[in-house]
Amino acid sequence: MESKVNEGASSSGKKTFKRKHITLTLNQKLEIIKMLERGINRNVIMSKFNIGSSTIYDKKQKDKLRAFVAESEAPTKRTELRRKLKMPKMAHFKWFSAKRSEGKPITGPVLVEKANQINISESCVFSEGWLRNFKDRHGIRKLDISGEQKSANHVATEEYSAIFEQLVEEHRLSPCQVYNADETGLLWCCLPNSTLVGGGEKAAHGFKMNKDRIIVLVCANASGHKLKLLVIVKYKKPRAFKLTSLTVIYEAQGNVWMTSEIFKDWFFNHFVLAVKENFRKEGLPEDSKAVLLLNNCQAHPPASELVSGNIFTTYLPPNVTSLIQPMDQGVIQNFKCFYTGTFVQNVSEFQSDFNLKDAVYAAALAWKDVKKVTVRKCWRKLWPSIMFCDDSSDEEEFCGFNVRPKHISNIQEIIENVSE
Structure with a gap:
């Protein structure tokens, strides 16, 4: 008008x-x-x-105008309803955030049930569409629960760090004299659960997930020296290969678990010999001291039973594995990534083509591919001063740059002078 x-x-x-x-x-x-x-x-x-x-x-225009006004009232009522529901939605997300900060698992049905409890309007239905929109609105996604961060003991971590420093000073231990070992399960014939598909494929069809596993014990010292893998499988004499041709230490256990007997045999007949051999390479006396750090596990014998001359064992406190145990700070993950890459490359058509012999050799190859610098870096949370040890000519990452270890001390001195 x-x-x-x-x-x-x-x-x-x-x-x-x-x-x-x-x-x-x-x-x-x-x-x-x-x-x-x-x-x-x-x-x-x-x-x-x-x-x-x-x-x-005229009359026709008046009717159209009044019809428009009548239709405009309905959205206003919906807007008022959304305003009434705004506070419950915010309370719902605050509840979700609080529970996740505590580490508690939250599923879709739990979210819907909580929404029904908070809701003050009987006209709102919390359907699957509502749940999908709620997750999209707040960036909520589904993840597999992993790690032990929420059960980690931060107080014990700080206390043990001081104990460890005292242990190193008391025995005057160098990085090549401090070792850590840890077991991990490996699903040796499990294909990835995602794949690239062509434009004409409506679904990604695959094979049934194979959950056969082996146990792998990885061990290395703070200078990057890696020991031969210990692999525990189910069968004593598998037909796929001869035991004499293996590049790993092979053990068989019916339930595919680490046991005290297997661990003690590995310690005295393999670990001790490998440590002494490394001492000779490093130019140290064979009777030099060495310590093996272990986590609390029922399969690990008492520290008093794992002593050979000047080579002894000490245990980390409970619930600190995810925080300071060296092998759990990226080494095992790096090893599994290399294994998965080798496995996927070898499985060209069918899973049945990949047998236990292939898995063992792929594991040995993956462990070989883990770089020495990666192993050294995994000690930095437990032993921060190790990043300034000049024990290799390889370049390391420091403050975002690749530099040689012999120059790191000079850089550190410059940083300290600038800070003053």
Whole structure:
């Protein structure tokens, strides 16, 4: 509804006047309709609102306008409903955030149930669509629960760090004299659960997940020296290969678990010999001291039973594995990534083509691919000062740059002087 009063010129040369452009509000339009219905003269209405006669509504236009106003009331009611539900939604997300900060698992049905408890409006239905939109709105996604961070003991970690420093000073241990070993399960024939597909594929069909596993014990010292893998499988004499041709230490156990007997045999017949051999390579006396750090596990014998000359064992406190145990700070993960890469490359068509012999050799190859610098870095949470040890000519990452270890001490000195 609009009108114009502008000054112009006619074809005869005389000046004419046109009304200015006027935009009426919805309330003004409704008022005009009411005035017309009361029988008020059109000239009065035109004068009051400064509009022309063409702007005055007929019956058909009045019906359309009123229908529009009636339809506009429904969204207003929905807006009020959304405002009523805004506070419960915020309370719902705050509840979700609080529970996740405590490490508690939350599933979709749990979210819906909690929404029903918080909801104050009976007209709202918390369906699968609501759950999907709620997750998209807040960036909530599904992840597999992994690690032991929530059960980790941070107080014990700080206390043991001081004990470890005292142990190193007391025995004057160098990085090549401190070892850590840890077991991990390896699903040796398990294909990835995702794949790339072509444009014409509607679903990614695959094979049944194979959950056959082996136990692998990895061990290395703080200078990057890696010992031969210990692999525990189910069968004593598998047909796939001869035991004499293995590049790993092979043990068999019916339940595929580490046992005290297996661990003691590994310690005295393999670990001790490997440590002494490394001492000879490093130019140290064979009777030099060495310590093996272990986590608390029922399969690990008491520390008093794991002593051979100057080579002894000490245990980490409970619930600190995820925080400071070296092998758990990226070495095992790195090893499994290399294994998966080798496994996927070898399985070209069928899982059945990949046997236990292939798995053992792939594990040995993956352990070989773990870099020495990766092993050294995994000790930094337990032994921070080790990052400044000049025990290799390889370049290391320091402050975002690759530098040689012999230059790190100079860089550290510069940083300290600048800080002062």
